Amino acid sequence: MPVSSRKATLATVAASAGVSVATVSKVLNGRSDVSPATRSRVQSLLLQHDYVSSAARRAETSGRDTVEVQFDKELNAYSTEIIQGAVEAGAALGVGVVISIRQQSDRPAAWASDLLAAGRRALIAVTSELTPGHLTALSRARLPLVMIDPLNLPRARVTSIGSTNFAGGLAATQHLLSLGHRRIAYIGGHATAACHQARMHGYRAAMEAEGAPVLPGYVQTGHFRYHDGVVGGAALLDLPEPPTAIFAGNDATALGIIEAARARALRIPADLSIVGFDDTQIAPTASPPLTTVRQPLREMGGVALRTGLRLAAGEKIDSHHVELATALVVRGSTASVGP
Structure with missing residues (x-):
């Protein structure tokens, strides 16, 4: 059915659906006294006609x-x-x-x-x-x-x-490599998240360019939360060959890693270096102040x-x-x- 280029009205939709204007109004207002089949037909026609309610039109113009x-x-x-x-x-x-x-x-x-x-x-x-x-x-x-x-x-x-994000992950890892670290781990976000993937690939690219191996268990995923840093940091620091530096996918995760290190009597940065990502207001107030990649949020x-x-x-x-x-x-x- 061809749809008119003019703005649809309740009457237009009602005529197309073969129902009354009152029935279309009930569907728009979420009333329950309309049969499922009629409701579905009316809703479909509202979309076809690009119907915009009068309330929406008033909001657009006032x-x-x-x-x-x-x-x-x-x-x-x-x-x-x-x-x-x-x-x-x-x-x-x-x-x-x-x-x-x-x-x-x-x-x-x-x-x-x-x-x-x-x-x-x-x-x-x-x-x-x-x-x-x-x-x-x-x-x-x-x-x-x-x-x-x-x-x-x-x-x-x-x-x-x-x-x-890729350049940021690359810069964070290159910084740690320039300080002499070779056992560098990464804790990021959800495995399929685009920003996590880019940061992780930046980390891997820097490690590969330097010839530094990414050891088993050194790349972990999470949800960019403090808790991920606590849990992921603990898992890394309890490895037989723990990292000397960790690149965190965001600042909140980095703070969680600091807590995991503190619980193991490790000093930051003497025993473990940490880099975050974002440079939110928590980064300069961390203890010690957090080295991080500034994302212009x-x-x-x-x-x-x-x-x-x-x-x-x-x-x-x-x-x-x-x-x-x-x-x-x-x-x-x-x-x-x-x-």
Whole structure:
């Protein structure tokens, strides 16, 4: 059935479905007194006609523009930096920023519709795994999406912001090698996460270039959390041939490793050198201050917000994936290998 290019109305959808306007209204409002077959037919036609509710239209044309920054999990030091950058960019542009944690839902169309009805101009999804259903729902709602550090890069052409994770992993490991370390381990994030893979490959590339072997058990995965550092660090330090240095996939993991070392009466950096990743506010306040790879998180938040607004305005963007430069920040958690 051909769909009109004009904005659909309740009457348009009702006529196509062969039901009353009241029935379509009940489906939109989630009423239970509609048969499953009729509800499914009406919902399908609402999508076909790209129907936008009157509430959504009012939100689009009134009040302050808003962009939603959505996380999949609890907020942490990494999240705070992203939020700060997005809020600062929003304030400069007169755009409100709403922070949320995405609730798992098997109704992507309703999720996208709720975002549109709330007046969102764009969605920024941080370290998320959006399904093809979610991506389709956002596309049909014509709501621009920008992803920051997606856990898995979608096959669809999705705009994303990241950093030079491979270069960062390379620099972290080269720093430890320059200090004379050869037994260097790595604790990263989820095995399939794109940023973990890039950091790990940077680590491996540096080790291979130096001719330093990656010993069995020296590469571990986790979830970029403090607990992963405690558990993973303990496993590494209890090996028959423990590492003299560990590259952690993020700052929280690095702090967990420091705790695992402390529990074994090891001194940082005299007995064990540690490098983190991110350079969040916890890095310079660690004891000792943490050597880490600075990921420009605030800048990433700002770039994501501005990119989302450009997409909402129908502007053409230069690239669908942008990587901002990382930089090694040397502090007190690394030192030359002992005798």
